[in-house]
Amino acid sequence: MITPQGSLGSWDAKQIVLNMFPLLVVLSIIVLAAGITLEDAEEMLNEYGILAVMVPTMVDMGGNLGAILSSRLSTRFHLGTTELDPRDRVLWENIAAILALALTIFTALAVGAYALGAILGFGLPLSTLLVISLVSGMSVAVIAIIFSFAATYASYRLGIDPDDATIPIVTNVVDVCGMIIFIGVSALVLGL
Amino acid sequence: MTTGDEFWSIYREALPILVIALGGGLFAGLVLEGILESVERFPGLLVMVPVFLATRGNVYGALGGRISSGLHQGLLPPKFERNDRLVNAVLASFVNGIGISIVIGVITWLALLIIGWESAALFEFVGIMFIAGVLTSVVMIVGLLALIFAGYKRGYDPDNLVGPIVTTLGDIFGMVFLLFSIGLVEVMVG
Numbered sequence: 001m002i003t004p005q006g007s008l009g010s011w012d013a014k015q016i017v018l019n020m021f022p023l024l025v026v027l028s029i030i031v032l033a034a035g036i037t038l039e040d041a042e043e044m045l046n047e048y049g050i051l052a053v054m055v056p057t058m059v060d061m062g063g064n065l066g067a068i069l070s071s072r073l074s075t076r077f078h079l080g081t082t083e084l085d086p087r088d089r090v091l092w093e094n095i096a097a098i099l100a101l102a103l104t105i106f107t108a109l110a111v112g113a114y115a116l117g118a119i120l121g122f123g124l125p126l127s128t129l130l131v132i133s134l135v136s137g138m139s140v141a142v143i144a145i146i147f148s149f150a151a152t153y154a155s156y157r158l159g160i161d162p163d164d165a166t167i168p169i170v171t172n173v174v175d176v177c178g179m180i181i182f183i184g185v186s187a188l189v190l191g192l
Numbered sequence: 193m194t195t196g197d198e199f200w201s202i203y204r205e206a207l208p209i210l211v212i213a214l215g216g217g218l219f220a221g222l223v224l225e226g227i228l229e230s231v232e233r234f235p236g237l238l239v240m241v242p243v244f245l246a247t248r249g250n251v252y253g254a255l256g257g258r259i260s261s262g263l264h265q266g267l268l269p270p271k272f273e274r275n276d277r278l279v280n281a282v283l284a285s286f287v288n289g290i291g292i293s294i295v296i297g298v299i300t301w302l303a304l305l306i307i308g309w310e311s312a313a314l315f316e317f318v319g320i321m322f323i324a325g326v327l328t329s330v331v332m333i334v335g336l337l338a339l340i341f342a343g344y345k346r347g348y349d350p351d352n353l354v355g356p357i358v359t360t361l362g363d364i365f366g367m368v369f370l371l372f373s374i375g376l377v378e379v380m381v382g
Contacts, residue, residue, distance in 0.1 A: 011280050013284040035243050035300065036307070049225045053224070056224060057221065064209075097206075101207060101210060175242065
């Protein structure tokens with residue numbers, strides 16, 4: 001998500017479009033990789049419709065977790081309270097909280113998808129859905145954490161406002177990873 | 193601060209937002225499952241789906257961030273009116289949202305051409321994206337502004353509202369209008 005605090009100076013429509021459109025095109029080209037992965041998995045999705053139901057959440061949630069962590073990290077960097085010291089307990093609490101959120105949400109995703117599948121009659125066993133959701137979800141969460149640290153630290157060091165470009169790029173790259181990992185793990189678990 | 197304070201404060205703050213996003217995501221997933229049936233008619237259609245969804249967040253997240261900062265800084269009043277800043281911000285989002293939708297149709301077609309996969313016609317991709325883009329823009333912009341204004345007047349921090357509103361509305365309306373648009377183009381091109 002782009003939240004242009006830094007470039008807020010202009011309220012001229014033409015200037016806003018000129019500032020944003022090139023970035024939007026770059027982001028679309030990045031996410032095209034997720035689209036090609038999805039298209040490639042069409043047969044598996046047709047056979048197991050419940051996987052299609054999980055796709056939007058799998059794609060969004062990594063980005064959401066990354067955005068939460070990035071915005072907290074960038075606030076801490078700006079306040080001068082973080083120097084990326086591995087002994088900093090609060091940093092580890094941030095990471096632990098993101099992982100706990102991921103654990104909760106991806107468990108809920110599996111249970112929600114299982115319930116929908118049961119109602120609509122195209123389900124998979126809950127244990128299978130839990131394995132797929134948690135293995136791919138927790139992997140995406142770890143990737144989101146690593147990318148958020150790298151991007152926030154880099155923008156801080158280089159003096160760029162992370163809201164301008166780094167957060168949207170991280171969010172979209174993590175989205176792509178989410179799609180690729182989810183399709184890969186699903187194929188592996190279902191033995192395709 | 194005692195051990196665990198930071199942990200629980202993040203967890204409690206973020207969980208409700210993520211649960212809302214999960215609900216929107218599951219609904220969008222049900223619509224995606226319905227779209228799978230149209231894939232035979234328009235080969236390559238699935239390539240556009242994640243790109244279209246991601247763009248909703250990118251364009252309207254930016255609008256939401258701008259409006260909420262404008263409210264914070266007192267540059268905007270929290271209501272629909274012919275305010276120069278509001279008109280410009282909304283206009284820019286329309287142009288960005290509809291423009292990038294057309295670009296998505298084109299780059300999807302190009303990507304399929306380059307990797308040599310079966311593909312629907314360029315005008316079919318662009319038509320689907322254009323109609324879905326226009327409909328989503330209208331609903332997202334009006335809905336986002338209405339919710340941010342209403343939340344702001346009730347004392348919620350708009351910064352905390354923008355993310356979940358955009359993700360949830362974007363997933364739901366993006367997929368519904370995409371499904372509608374696919375159906376419409378299917379009827380029009382016969």
